[in-house]
Amino acid sequence: MFSVNIALLGYGKMGKEIEQIALQRGHTIVLKIDETNLDQLTVENLKRADVAIEFSTPKTVLGNIELCFQAGTPIVVGTTGWYEHFEDVKTKCNTENHSLFHATNFSIGVNITFYINQLLAKIMNGFAEYDVVMEEIHHLQKLDHPSGTAITLAEGIIDNLQRKTKWQGWLNDGTEEKPINTPDGLLIEALREEGIPGTHTVSYISDIDRIDLKHTAFNRKGFATGAVVAAEWIVSRKGVFTMKDMLSF
Ligand SMILES: NC(=O)c1ccc[n+]([C@@H]2O[C@H](COP(=O)([O-])OP(=O)(O)OC[C@H]3O[C@@H](n4cnc5c(N)ncnc54)[C@H](O)[C@@H]3O)[C@@H](O)[C@H]2O)c1
Known part of the structure; x- marks a missing residue:
């Protein structure tokens, strides 16, 4: 399996679970952001990642998507509670040729x-x-x-x-x-x-x-595995995708 450099945007319950799965699958975590180190959340730092995985909060997710677009870093979004803005984000992603994978549930x-x-x-x-x-x-x-x-x-x-x-x-x-x-x-x-x-x-x-x-759900492993597999899947793609694009049913 190939290895990717991952930025974790949100290092709470999900971010920590995703870190475990990503390491088990041979990937490297190059950036970990939570509310205590927001000074490191820069376009420069995001450019060091092949892909970002975003599990933060409904209030912070849109800003993080925008930063990834600016950095040209594909982003996998698991955060919920922002979908009233989805059409605007989708249009921006497509017209500016970025990469976004979103799912309300990755399991x-x-x-x-x-x-x-x-x-x-x-x-x-x-x-x-x-x-x-x-x-x-x-x-x-x-x-x-x-x-x-x-x-x-x-x-x-x-x-x-x-x-x-x-x-x-x-x-x-x-x-x-x-x-x-x-x-x-x-x-x-x-x-x-x-x-x-x-x-x-x-x-x-x-x-x-x-x-x-x-x-x-018995635990968060299913969500975390799905998010890491989506990150592996989107690194080589441009556009807006969700689980049914990746799954074969
Ligand atoms: N799509 C899915 O499969 C799935 C599964 C589980 C949870 N979720 C969603 O994922 C989100 C996170 O869930 P959680 O349980 O990990 O929450 P959590 O509260 O445990 O973690 C949120 C993290 O975001 C950090 N944060 C705050 N501001 C930030 C910013 N500007 N940039 C980056 N990080 C920031 C916090 O410090 C914290 O570490 C929620 O919206 C939840 O509903 C989605």
Whole structure:
């Protein structure tokens, strides 16, 4: 396997996990940035890397993407909570001939779940007696809600199930009242519990039964491995890519 020089933008829970996987796969970490050494986050330093892997915060990710574009360094983005700016970033990346790989979830298991979720939504067009709801559970430090993964699942449902046209998020932490679910709406309930890396459940519920499509991450290894494989994949490519461009299903 070939070896690449990696800049880690964000050295928290994910950055540290990615470092382990990258070293195991024979790569070199040439830059590690967190909030304590932002003075080292320069275009000059980024130019020393073949690729950057970005797992920071919703507030800092856009600035980091811009810096990588300026440095001409391909960037893999795992940070969530910024996708309302996605179309602008995509246009800039394509018109200026940069490289961006983005995914709300890098794990193979979740990407299989994304695929099944779309198939299931198509099937459920024929069964109007079922309503659909979603639940996502994450650790207490997570800054955004609903999770990027839950939003991708919701978009997969809205694109394929005719009776649903919009999603609505609800953080169930005792501070918000449960929103009223409308027939065309998809309610995403977010729960925050100690130590949970990420659990997502799509449920179709009728008066007589319930179908659950559930993914449970046991740890962060799947996300980290996917991000490193994406970094290896994007070093030789220009444009905007996501997991379905890299996976063969
Ligand atoms: N796409 C996926 O598969 C996936 C999986 C897990 C987490 N995530 C997302 O990744 C992000 C990071 O998650 P985490 O659990 O590692 O969070 P974390 O809070 O543990 O780490 C965030 C890190 O970013 C650093 N940081 C702050 N400002 C920065 C800046 N300007 N530049 C670079 N780094 C900066 C912080 O110091 C910290 O080290 C979150 O948005 C999370 O939702 C995505």
